[in-house]
Amino acid sequence: GESVGLHLPTLSVQEGDNSIINCAYSNSASDYFIWYKQESGKGPQFIIDIRSNMDKRQGQRVTVLLNKTVKHLSLQIAATQPGDSAVYFCAEFNNNAGNMLTFGGGTRLMVKP
Amino acid sequence: DVKVTQSSRYLVKRTGEKVFLECVQDMDHENMFWYRQDPGLGLRLIYFSYDVKMKEKGDIPEGYSVSREKKERFSLILESASTNQTSMYLCASSLTGNQDTQYFGPGTRLTVL
Numbered sequence: 454g455e456s457v458g459l460h461l462p463t464l465s466v467q468e469g470d471n472s473i474i475n476c477a478y479s480n481s482a483s484d485y486f487i488w489y490k491q492e493s494g495k496g497p498q499f500i501i502d503i504r505s506n507m508d509k510r511q512g513q514r515v516t517v518l519l520n521k522t523v524k525h526l527s528l529q530i531a532a533t534q535p536g537d538s539a540v541y542f543c544a545e546f547n548n549n550a551g552n553m554l555t556f557g558g559g560t561r562l563m564v565k566p
Numbered sequence: 567d568v569k570v571t572q573s574s575r576y577l578v579k580r581t582g583e584k585v586f587l588e589c590v591q592d593m594d595h596e597n598m599f600w601y602r603q604d605p606g607l608g609l610r611l612i613y614f615s616y617d618v619k620m621k622e623k624g625d626i627p628e629g630y631s632v633s634r635e636k637k638e639r640f641s642l643i644l645e646s647a648s649t650n651q652t653s654m655y656l657c658a659s660s661l662t663g664n665q666d667t668q669y670f671g672p673g674t675r676l677t678v679l
Binding site: 487489494495496497498499502542553554556557558559 | 570606607608609611614624656658667668669670671672673
């Protein structure tokens with residue numbers, strides 16, 4: 454079936470380095486993607502989104518890249534800080550699947566001081 | 567800011583009990599969602615609602631029911647709790663269903679003994 458998945462379940466980076474979290478999706482009809490951050494004991498928090506008519510979108514210290522050819526999504530965090538430690542989820546939205554998001558399993562980002 | 571609140575952060579119930587989880591959003595969003603989150607399984611959609619008194623099954627509706635009597639409130643009901651329903655339950659809302667970001671509440675950690 455259609456799925457959204459993450460390549461790396463855990464990513465450990467040094468404080469100040471850049472982080473890249475990857476996500477593969479299999480539904481070519483998906484046209485909207487979201488990255489969420491979930492800190493321990495809290496609900497997922499919206500970080501950034503991107504629509505399928507875009508390849509790149511930048512926020513504050515974060516950039517999302519979308520490669521529709523290989524169905525790949527990535528979240529780049531610049532100058533990673535301890536407060537970035539969390540689980541990151543990608544999610545895809547497919548109009549053909551109703552008003553529902555499909556979530557990936559999540560990647561844990563650990564920032565070493 | 568969007569605010570989604572859930573009635574309890576932690577709940578402990580016994581097998582066979584009826585359990586109510588309440589969710590309230592204050593941004594006049596049309597859509598509301600209930601997910602459960604389990605290690606290794608990510609977020610799975612239980613039910614969602616796109617209007618008052620309307621509900622749709624998600625991916626795992628078995629053992630659950632929902633109620634949406636008012637636009638701002640969406641309740642998840644476990645008619646007879648079982649141990650396999652021990653999980654983190656997350657409520658979310660979105661303005662409409664058309665590629666709108668879902669905003670999450672803080673979650674309710676339910677333990678069924």
